[in-house]
Amino acid sequence: MNTVLMASNRGPVSFTLADDGTLTMRRGGGGMVSGLSEIAKDADVLWVCAALSDGDRSAVRRAPGGRLDQAGYDTGAVRMLDIPPATFHRAYNAVANSTLWFVNHLLYDTPNSPQFDTRFRREWESYQDYNAAFALALAEEAAHGARVMIQDYHLTLAPAMLRVERPDLRISHFSHTPWAPPEYFSLLPDDISAELLSGILGADRAGFLTARWASAFMDCCEVLLGARVDRAARTIAYEGRTTHVGVHPLGVDGDALWARALEPDVESHMTALRERVGDKKLIVRIDRTELSKNIVRGLLAYKQFLTDHPEWHGKVVHLAFAYPSRHDLPEYREYTAAVQRCATEIEDEFGGEDWDPLILNVNDDYARSLAAYRMADVLLVNPIRDGMNLVAKEGPILAPHCALVLSREAGAASELGADALMVNPYDVSGTANALHDALVLPEEERAKRGARLRAAATALPPHRWFADQLAALDT
């Protein structure tokens, strides 16, 4: 039995299964997970997560009660849930990633999608089952009065389900995404939007990355659920219980990031990149190939900038790292192709024998990303909507003289906006102008802004973010 429990879809480790049946363990991906995996080892934390792959399922089946630590893995205390693959697929791909992610990032293309039909109802049942599996495991593992921290849109229903089983627990839910305003959230069928909102209200505390997303959540609870919201106190009263809303803007552990960025594999990527680009200025972007990251408009803005400013031809290179993500979804496969097409157009129009205006990398390589950060003159972060965006925080830590072009729709804008060059992510011409302004920003100004960006980016590193929320659950 544990006194602190974390729950998230993606856990701190994952496994790959070789043809001969051997399993290789890797640290889990994603900013939040990698930031917290070490902390979870130190504290008395049990991490409950889902098996995501055949490798994970095979590891779980070899571990007593799904406890990876008890099977001898160096994971910290982790229980991985072997949810049936079809249920997992419907809950993760169809509901979490195609519906809830789309709603909260305002991604729907409303003439054609969404369509809530009988098939969706089946998918929704799987989402309920997936959440119930987490609630059950947490109820089994939690000591009396334990604190349970449930993460993200995959697990929106789990807080209320767990509350029914274990009223003694102190439960928090944290949303790492934006939250949609009520007029958009109400695209969802009424019973489903009510179940999602009241699912989170099963928690004692509901956490968000910015005041803007917290406020949108409170609006949804008031308008769609009829809950009583006290905005000054940040409380929501519903069905005899009160949930406190908190804002915890996750930041970066600057020392740990630098320690990794000084390793030899990063240095050799830097040498190779420098050989390739010479002394040209670098505009860098690093993203998952994710619809909300707005990569196509970013490339169009670069193209516009090259058209407007021929004096920069041969003197600048755009390094665009767009790593594979969620390829089970057709929208993501199509988007990846659109990114590729747009890159080819730029190369065809401007590239020549002695100048590659654009280097697009689509294979994930963390060491190469760190090398790119360290060499960046301009960092472009232009999501159409983003919970926080840790790239906007990592870049300024590693590149003290880098100018940041930042979307006003990224959560990070509330902390970094004053020192970044802010853009409307839909405004391609505006973004093109900002790229130019960033390139010509005087050195002294870059240094001044860079110092403030770094201070903001490291203000709430993951271990403090975690500790603050644990402490808040005690009050």
Ligand code: G6P
């Ligand atoms: C976002 C979510 C995370 C998620 C990550 C990667 O940042 O907030 O919960 O893990 O995207 O997405 P994936 O679907 O690959 O886990």
